[in-house]
Amino acid sequence: xxxxxxxxxxxxxxxxxxLADEGARGLTFRAVDARAGVPTGTSSNYFxxxxxxxxxxxxxxxxxxxxxxxxIDTAMRPAPGRELLVELMRRAAGRLxxxxxxxxxxxxxxxxxxxxxxxxxxxxxVLRSDLDENIRLHLDSGMPGDADxxxxxxxxLTGLLLDHFTVPELHGDRDLxxxxxxxxxxxxxxx
Amino acid sequence: xxxxxxxxxxxxxxxxxxLADEGARGLTFRAVDARAGVPTGTSSNYFxxxxxxxxxxxxxxxxxxxxxxxxIDTAMRPAPGRELLVELMRRAAGRLxxxxxxxxxxxxxxxxxxxxxxxxxxxxxVLRSDLDENIRLHLDSGMPGDADxxxxxxxxLTGLLLDHFTVPELHGDRDLxxxxxxxxxxxxxxx
Numbered sequence: 155x156x157x158x159x160x161x162x163x164x165x166x167x168x169x170x171x172x173l174a175d176e177g178a179r180g181l182t183f184r185a186v187d188a189r190a191g192v193p194t195g196t197s198s199n200y201f202x203x204x205x206x207x208x209x210x211x212x213x214x215x216x217x218x219x220x221x222x223x224x225x226i227d228t229a230m231r232p233a234p235g236r237e238l239l240v241e242l243m244r245r246a247a248g249r250l251x252x253x254x255x256x257x258x259x260x261x262x263x264x265x266x267x268x269x270x271x272x273x274x275x276x277x278x279x280v281l282r283s284d285l286d287e288n289i290r291l292h293l294d295s296g297m298p299g300d301a302d303x304x305x306x307x308x309x310x311l312t313g314l315l316l317d318h319f320t321v322p323e324l325h326g327d328r329d330l331x332x333x334x335x336x337x338x339x340x341x342x343x344x345x
Numbered sequence: 346x347x348x349x350x351x352x353x354x355x356x357x358x359x360x361x362x363x364l365a366d367e368g369a370r371g372l373t374f375r376a377v378d379a380r381a382g383v384p385t386g387t388s389s390n391y392f393x394x395x396x397x398x399x400x401x402x403x404x405x406x407x408x409x410x411x412x413x414x415x416x417i418d419t420a421m422r423p424a425p426g427r428e429l430l431v432e433l434m435r436r437a438a439g440r441l442x443x444x445x446x447x448x449x450x451x452x453x454x455x456x457x458x459x460x461x462x463x464x465x466x467x468x469x470x471v472l473r474s475d476l477d478e479n480i481r482l483h484l485d486s487g488m489p490g491d492a493d494x495x496x497x498x499x500x501x502l503t504g505l506l507l508d509h510f511t512v513p514e515l516h517g518d519r520d521l522x523x524x525x526x527x528x529x530x531x532x533x534x535x536x
Contacts, residue, residue: 179370264511278512306531313503320455321469340497341531
């Protein structure tokens with residue numbers, strides 16, 4: 155098994171692009187090698203089988219979507235409250251829009267997980283760890299609401315982003331920022 | 346172009362099953378014919394090309410997901426309010442769980458729409474008409490909240506159902522009914 159970590163990351167990022175562009179069915183070792191511009195056969199030196207590649211793609215997507223720790227600490231300087239929550243969610247959405255490929259890749263992985271129990275277990279693990287961490291941060295920083303506030307926000311933002319990336323004209327002239335403000339204001343209790 | 350409407354519906358239902366089981370990439374005329382148990386070549390007599398099949402699949406999914414009119418009228422007899430809304434959403438979710446194939450097919454169609462502008466236009470149209478109809482029913486029946494209440498409920502239920510169908514263990518021992526109650530209670534204003 156090849157061990158160059160940078161090369162592995164390059165291959166995983168190429169796999170995310172293939173997922174987003176071609177869908178899960180298009181994700182083959184050969185397609186990843188071609189996308190990464192490496193010799194055919196490289197991916198199969200890094201991943202035992204396709205399921206292992208898919209699982210590591212899930213981990214990599216979350217590593218890319220998780221903001222650097224400083225990004226949140228800095229934002230926490232104003233008083234925690236619904237207004238700051240809207241601002242934080244908007245920043246997160248800006249990051250997400252930039253990470254369109256990751257998001258589409260994640261949706262493809264979810265659907266692939268319906269057919270692959272091993273991938274479903276792995277995806278459940280990373281999604282749960284992400285949600286638990288968001289709940290912890292929310293409560294620790296004194297944001298309005300409780301754990302279920304964060305869970306319902308997570309549901310609504312998932313639905314909103316699915317629309318944003320797949321049927322962006324659905325909500326007419328409401329842009330992403332305006333929809334996020336609506337979602338947070340309707341779900342988080344007033345200060 | 347063949348015109349037997351029942352046969353067309355049979356083919357569309359077979360196409361939804363192929364979508365849910367194999368993903369959008371697996372959806373070929375040949376796969377639809379095989380799933381429907383009809384002679385190879387039948388689908389191509391009913392649909393000019395694959396994009397036309399995909400668009401009609403979108404329409405068919407919404408036709409199947411829309412409850413018969415009586416279902417709602419009967420439920421409206423108790424006073425409209427948050428409690429009734431929870432009850433209605435639970436009934437809807439029961440219908441949705443039974444229509445797992447439709448929901449998975451719809452998620453597959455959404456991702457396919459990223460790559461197919463014609464399908465995206467068509468899906469946007471049916472999703473918008475469904476959302477507008479839900480907003481109209483909500484307001485006409487005196488349910489608590491406004492149009493944005495319905496929009497945020499729609500986002501959250503989409504996210505919840507995506508989890509339910511792709512990573513059902515994510516929310517531990519919280520079952521679908523309990524999660525729906527949480528979502529509605531946090532989003533719809535108290536009576």
